[in-house]
Amino acid sequence: QQQVKQSPQSxxxxxxxxxxxxxxxxxxxxxxxxxxxxxxxKGPALLIAIRPDVSEKKEGRFTISFNKSAKQFxxxxxxxxxxxxxxxxxxxxxSGNNRKLIWGLGTSLAVNP
Amino acid sequence: xxxxxxxxSNKVTEKGKDVELRxxxxxxxxxxxxxxxxxxxxxEFLIYFQGNSAPDKSGLPSDRFSAERTGGSVSTLTIQRTxxxxxxxxxxxxxxxxVTRQYFGPGTRLTVT
Numbered sequence: 347q348q349q350v351k352q353s354p355q356s357x358x359x360x361x362x363x364x365x366x367x368x369x370x371x372x373x374x375x376x377x378x379x380x381x382x383x384x385x386x387x388k389g390p391a392l393l394i395a396i397r398p399d400v401s402e403k404k405e406g407r408f409t410i411s412f413n414k415s416a417k418q419f420x421x422x423x424x425x426x427x428x429x430x431x432x433x434x435x436x437x438x439x440x441s442g443n444n445r446k447l448i449w450g451l452g453t454s455l456a457v458n459p
Numbered sequence: 460x461x462x463x464x465x466x467x468s469n470k471v472t473e474k475g476k477d478v479e480l481r482x483x484x485x486x487x488x489x490x491x492x493x494x495x496x497x498x499x500x501x502x503e504f505l506i507y508f509q510g511n512s513a514p515d516k517s518g519l520p521s522d523r524f525s526a527e528r529t530g531g532s533v534s535t536l537t538i539q540r541t542x543x544x545x546x547x548x549x550x551x552x553x554x555x556x557x558v559t560r561q562y563f564g565p566g567t568r569l570t571v572t
Contacts, residue, residue, distance in 0.1 A: 380560070389463070389550055389563030390502075435502065444515045445558065446492060446504040 349373055352436050352450025359457050365423040367453045369436035372417065376438040380447070381410065381421045384433045393434070394421070426457045461485065463564035465551050471570045472541055480536040480567045484553030491534050492554075492561060493526060497547040505549075508534060541571045 351370045359365045369379075378397055382390035396403045396410040396419065403410045409422040423430055433454050437447040464483040472478050484491050493505040504518040508528040519525070523542075528534040538545055548568050552561040 382563075387565070389552075389565050391563065392560050395560070437502075443509060443512070444507045445490070445554070445561070446507055446515070446518070447494075447502070447561065448504070449502040451499075451501040 348451070349448045350436060350438050350450045352453060354453060355451070356454040357456070359426045359455065361426065361428060361457055361459050363426050363457075365426045365430070365455055365457070366420060367434055367436070367455075368418065368420045369450050370416075370418045371438050371448075373438070373440065373448075374417070375440040376448075377441050378439045378445070379410070379412065379419050380437050380439075381408075382435045382437065384435065384452075390435060423455075426455075428457045428459050431455055431457050463551055463553050463562050465549075465564040465567050467567060468565065469568045469570075471572060474543060474571055475540055477537065477539045478541055478569065480538075480549050480569070482534045482536070482551030482553075482564060484532065484534070484551070485562055486532075488553035488555050488562075489531065490554040490556060490561075491528060492552045493534070493536050494550045494552065495520075495547045496550055496566065500547075502550065505536070538569075541569075543571050545569060546571045 380395035381393045383393045384390040407424045412419045433452045436450040439445045466481045489510045491508040496502045507515040523539045526536045548566040550566045552563045554561045
């Protein structure tokens with residue numbers, strides 16, 4: 347079963363708008379929650395990440411909101427730009443020697459000019 | 460500095476043939492991961508190398524898949540007797556150690572005809 351569930355599958359936003367992508371997880375052993383951005387033909391690139399000891403992290407126009415009790419986290423992209431059009435993946439990993447990432451299925455974001 | 464590099468960028472092979480995919484991690488990174496990205500399946504973990512420790516092969520989908528990492532640097536993923544369901548993008552990532560961010564290469568797109 348999908349350990350990290352991501353929604354929506356696709357999203358269309360107008361330039362200047364707010365893009366919101368949500369993820370939910372089941373495994374309470376997860377302690378690291380990154381968001382990756384992927385452009386066509388490229389590998390995923392880390393956008394922002396959070397650990398469960400904080401409820402929010404902001405870097406520029408990108409914010410992660412984390413709700414530990416609900417086992418949910420979300421990515422907010424403020425003032426969305428056409429250059430933000432990409433596929434976004436949430437992921438999670440647990441503590442231990444192998445920090446393998448467990449991935450959501452991705453959200454295809456299109457920002458209209 | 461140089462990022463993670465992968466070769467070839469594209470590989471088309473006939474069903475039943477063997478293929479080798481190469482990953483050059485960032486210099487000094489001790490951890491190396493292979494993931495597979497398939498349409499509709501998202502990204503899935505395949506194998507993990509950390510220093511001189513035994514690799515974690517728990518994500519390999521069948522015994523047709525194997526990987527090695529020579530000298531703690533370059534890694535090769537080998538798929539024997541390729542099947543059409545092996546068609547995917549194979550991504551390699553490296554990290555400085557087990558707790559820091561993973562840097563991804565551009566991937567190798569494998570097409571089995």
